[in-house]
Amino acid sequence: MKSDDIVVCRCEEITLDEIRLWIDRGYGRFDELKRILRVGMGPCQGRGCRDIILRELSRSTGEPVESISPGTIRPPVKPVKLGLLIHGEGETSC
Amino acid sequence: MRRIETDVLVAGGGPAGLSAAIEAAGAGAQVVIAESGFHVGGQLVKQSHKFFGSKDEYAGTRGVKIAEALNDEVSQYGDRVKIMLDTTISGYYGEEGIVTAMVGEEEYFHIVPKRIIIATGAQERLIPFPNNDMPGVYGAGAVQTLMNTYGVIPGRRVLMVGAGNIGLIVSYQLMQAGVEVAAVLEAAQRIGGYWVHAAKIRRLGIPILLRHSIKRAVGERVVEGAEICELDGSFNPIGEPKEVECDIICMAVGLTPTNELLWQAGCKMKYVPFLCGHVPLRDMEMRTSNENIWVAGDASGIEEASTAMIEGRIAGIGAARSLGFVVDEIRLDEFQTRLRNLRAGDAGEKIRTGVAAVTI
Helix, strand or coil, X not given: CCCCCCEEECCCCEEHHHHHHHHHCCCCCHHHHHHHHCXXXXXXXXXXXXXXXXXXXXXXHCCCHHHCCCCCCCCCCCCCCHHHHHHHCCCCCC | CCEEEEEEEEECCCHHHHHHHHHHHXXXXXXXXXXXXXXCCHHHHXXXXXXXXXXXXXXXXXXXXXXXXXXXXXXXXXXXXXXXXXXXXXXXXXXCCEEXXXXXXXXXXXXXXXXXXXXCCEEECCCCCCCCCCCCEXXXXXXXHHHHHCCCCCCCEEEEECCCHHHHHHHHHHHHCCCEEEEEEECCCCCCCCHHHHHHHHHCCCCEEECEEEEEXXXXXXXXXXXXXXXXXXXXXXXXXXXXXXXXXXXXXXXXXXXHHHHHCXXXXXEEHHHCEEEECECCCCEECCCCEEECHHHHCXXXXXXHHHHHHHHHHHHHHHCCCCCCHHHHHHHHHHHHHHCCCHHHHHHHHHHHHHEC
């Protein structure tokens, strides 16, 4: 990383320059950036970066930020260890 | 896998969630409060200052005492309210009628609620600048938690970014804790918070620099200073940047609703700038477009603890009534009146406009 790099997504270490580069390449929606860069897919699930990226998309498209889709938000809201899921399976309810 | 059934699940044990639980339990419902932190009371717990506003909403009382009062009220209902700490609602699966929950990172289980009140609060906004990922860059809320909850000062000399109430209050509390505050920066042309908070820190000699923002954090491996710059009326930097010596940069640039569960549950959402983000459409009783889900507090739009508590009470009554419990309609009307009163006047205009845009 260069010293001037601005980290937007801390979980996946994605910089503002990278976001802008991929928007310029035509990845003009949050979900598209998510799939190519993994922004919003790390431990914080986009709590840190989504807002900043939506504003960046708004700036590049000229559309107001309220009309930019924040993408599909699915469970879980935070990482779940696979071990927890495996151990949970098959146990009786109480 | 453990499976808990309940009438009402309240996601979040802050002022809105506790208030919702009190009303729902008061009407006779079984309630589970899932709180991701280690204590209930949410942000109230670290508010060492006295609140303003209406006496009905604890004006003159310190936030931490309000949390205790709400907790006492919850405990009156005994087993009817089950508080689960360190518990995060991680997913909503409507077709199965379940939500998934995690205790720390150690247990994963199911809750089967008849109704859900989402009172997940807010998260801190960040702004991008070079080196914003360097140790020493904090959210103001995090600094407040460190100091007021854990008794740890963040550093020696702080640059505060943002002169809203949080920036002003945390600056004052930093001074009280013996930490120097180099300056408070505010991008807008005027102070966003209450004048009384601004006056307190001005009396202590802390400069509040309007139309100023941070340009970059300076340092090798940790923050050693910050470059700040003046802004023109369109928020573009003007003039030469100045360097401020500090070891902590504290960001108080606003909050945004914590809304993942609402999205997951398919609630109709709308971006409302006056409410600081995407919030669900709701009726007068805080019921969202998903008929099993209510919302209250900052998750429904960034406002204050006082309004969060009333919204919580309204949501709690609404959720209980929908389950067939008999509720006190006069009491509900009183809460609606109190909510209107809190939002009255010039100060409440933006909130009134924002709320009107999402109230069906």
